[in-house]
Amino acid sequence: MSARTASRGPTGAGERALAPDLARGFMLLFIALANTVWYLWAVPMGGLGAHPVPEGTLDKVAQFFTIVAVDARSYPMFAFLFGYGIVQLATRQEAAGADPRSVSALLRRRNLWLLAFGFVHALLLWMGDVLGAYGLAGLLMCWLFLRRRDTTLLAWAGALTGVLALLSLLSLVPLALSQSGAESSTADVIDTLADNIGDPSLVGAALGRVTAWPLIVLGQGVLGMVVPTVILLGFWAARRRILEEPGRHLVLLRRVAFGGIAAGWLGGLPTALTQTGVLDWSPGDALSMLNATTGMMGGLGYVALIALIAHRIQLRGREPGPVLTALTATGRRSLSCYLAQSVLCAPLLAAWGLGLAAHLTSWSMFLFAVGVWLATVVFASTLERAGRRGPAEVLLRRLSYRRPLRGGAAPPERDADQERTTH
Secondary structure, eight states: OHHHHHSSOOOOOOOOOOOHHHHHHHHHHHHHHHGGGGGTTTTTOOOTTTTTOOOOHHHHHHHHHHIIIIITTHHHHHHHHHHHHHHHHHHHHHHHTOOOHHHHHHHHHHHHHHHHHHHHHHTTTOTTTTTHHHHHHHHHHHHHHHHTTTHHHHHHHHHHHHHHHHHHHHHHHHHHHSOOOOOOOOHHHHHHHHGGGGGHHHHHHHHHHHHHHHHHHHIIITTSSSSHHHHHHHHHHHHTTTOOOOGGHHHHHHHHHHHHHHHHHHHHHHHHHHHTSOOBBBOOOTTHHHHHHHHHHHHHHHHHHHEEEEHHHHHHHHOOOOHHHHHHHHTTTTHHHHHHHHHHHHHHSSSSTTGGGOEEEHHHHEEEEEEEHHHHHHHHHHHHTOOOOOOHHHHHHHHHHHSSOOSSSOOOSOOOSSSSOOO
């Protein structure tokens, strides 16, 4: 094997599995819906989570859907795909001749650069960055578990899930006994995190974002346990090529899709009904852990459902239509499209920018989020037709591969597509 071929470059379009790209492309819509809620800085924050008190029926409908189907359900799905992509990248490089130590160093650099990307993202635009959380969790999970046996991965994932389930049950005890939760501390944290969005000072808002960012990185990336758990499941699933070969795992995918989505939606119902005034509860923080745990299940259910849809599409053997092509193009450039959402939202909506969010409520912000997502789909489709990769993917790749891997030279830069490990 020559030095030039030992380390493989980006995955070509013909090699890529449909399910991960389709999942990323579609679920970026949910990311937009979840994140834009935080920009409603001019509306009194009196609801649950980051949702304000609804002002009418349309607000209630938008909030109900977002809480049940989106909140705490989209980022676990992306974390699963992140873990899945780590194993794909490692397997691909080792199969091409790179030694395990060099591959581990590559993954370490990649995760460190994700942390750096996340910090710059928070400094310039958006404190609710997930790149830093994924980078930190990726560093920890690769160090502890990437080379471990499948049984170890499943045992730890099961143990973490058990802890989450136990904490969820314990958090509901005060609510079950008195119909009223403890005084909410989450609301205070949310107000602190969101203060920078309503700050008219450009410098003050930036300082607020970088102050909030470490809390999100630690809380979401490690301490919340959801992201590490689904990364471990992503490691395990990638070893079995579940998304590349869904036809061999239909029973598992159907069970996860049905059970996960059902658990995710049912787990969000108490919060949604309380937020929209159907239930007259004062749950405090009692529902937050339930939302996190069932949200993890819902995110996994979405991945399984999209894998089943991708399998059905591939069975037909037809050329993908324009909608499917656009969604997969967006998924292939998910890092660029994720950052583009902040570019389109923060300067327009925040008080330090044009402050347009002052004129929006939940339902109009919902429509704005859909429009932002559609704009990124058009952007990705344009790049796809031009045969160009996403700019953020290109930059991350060049930084991560700045050193040749042992057993092969650095992979070629020019290719029709990017690696499967786009985040």
